[in-house]
């Protein structure tokens with residue numbers, strides 16, 4: 076078996092090394108790939124070949140991938156939850172410090188001084204009053220979205236002495252356990268914004284979060300507040316931010332998504348989508364994605380898919396595995412097992428899971444599966460895809 080993996084962005088070599096080259100061909104240009112690994116490349120207008128059986132996002136956000144189209148085709152999309160969360164947290168903390176202490180303005184001031192010797196020292200001392208800042212302990216921070224990144228940001232800010240509140244109606248039990256006890260629960264986005272001198276956004280870009288921070292909500296923030304956006308550009312109404320800065324209401328906008336309008340503004344700090352760009356985050360994300368893709372392509376297991384159910388079934392000794400992906404509708408398992416029975420196949424183990432419109436069955440059959448049986452499975456109405464993985468398990472002793 077040889078599997079072809081196409082990369083659409085630079086992916087850490089430590090991750091790609093998890094794909095053994097006797098089994099995998101990995102390249103940025105290839106025809107008919109079995110899977111695609113990417114970071115921020117925009118796949119929405121891409122012609123995705125029919126050969127693709129998986130997409131792996133080496134990161135968190137999947138708004139650059141046509142999820143609905145992939146679900147309709149029966150293609151799982153994976154991401155790497157939490158793999159880059161510490162990197163983003165550290166940049167958010169940097170952003171808070173850059174804005175609280177006016178560091179970039181102060182640095183620019185010094186860079187532009189042309190005097191020397193004693194005159195330089197005098198100018199330094201005379202000029203520094205323009206850059207007086209504030210300290211973080213006691214300041215209020217509101218975190219919108221308490222997922223992998225948001226919880227890290229909230230906990231770190233609290234450890235620095237800030238008074239932190241958070242809003243996330245969909246917080247997972249796991250993230251609720253990770254959250255420091257002192258982080259207060261805001262009742263709504265409006266409630267959070269009206270009580271926060273710093274607001275940091277950590278929600279995915281979906282229909283419900285597009286334009287989440289608008290002119291009305293910016294007005295709720297205290298005068299002199301700082302907004303940090305390391306989520307996605309479209310979550311914030313950029314014109315409203317520029318207006319609020321011009322009115323002297325918002326003090327700083329710190330974000331990871333530059334635009335023509337934002338660039339050059341003295342109270343906007345934009346970084347080149349740098350949140351996840353550390354050695355550690357790039358390695359973690361690529362390793363996680365490579366391992367998950369291997370588990371899916373070779374064994375049929377699904378971990379951390381955003382459009383497919385979690386499905387993990389240890390291979391049965393001496394069995395041959397069939398993976399069936401179908402629309403989540405009644406009587407599919409019955410039809411799948413009947414089709415196999417018609418070909419005298421005995422089922423050794425079976426797992427069926429569903430999520431939204433998609434269902435997946437992992438079927439371990441105790442002998443090699445005939446092509447006729449596979450054709451019959453593929454012909455069942457509602458089946459989107461059938462994959463025959465063959466003998467994947469240990470040999471019985």
Ligand SMILES: NC(=O)C1=CN([C@@H]2O[C@H](COP(=O)(O)OP(=O)(O)OC[C@H]3O[C@@H](n4cnc5c(N)ncnc54)[C@H](O)[C@@H]3O)[C@@H](O)[C@H]2O)C=CC1
Nearest residue numbers: 135136220221222223224243245277278279305306350351
């Ligand atoms: N700048 C960068 O390089 C990076 C940016 N990101 C962005 O940050 C986002 C969050 O990343 P993670 O924390 O890893 O994702 P996550 O999936 O762990 O957390 C997202 C959280 O947002 C919550 N949420 C969704 N809609 C909400 C709403 N309307 N109000 C409040 N909470 C809401 C969810 O319940 C979830 O707990 C990503 O989707 C991505 O867009 C993530 C990593 C790197």
Ligand SMILES: O=C(O)CCC(=O)C(=O)O
Nearest residue numbers: 114115134135136351352
């Ligand atoms: O891979 C990157 O550099 C971007 C990371 C990111 O935005 C994400 O993980 O959502």
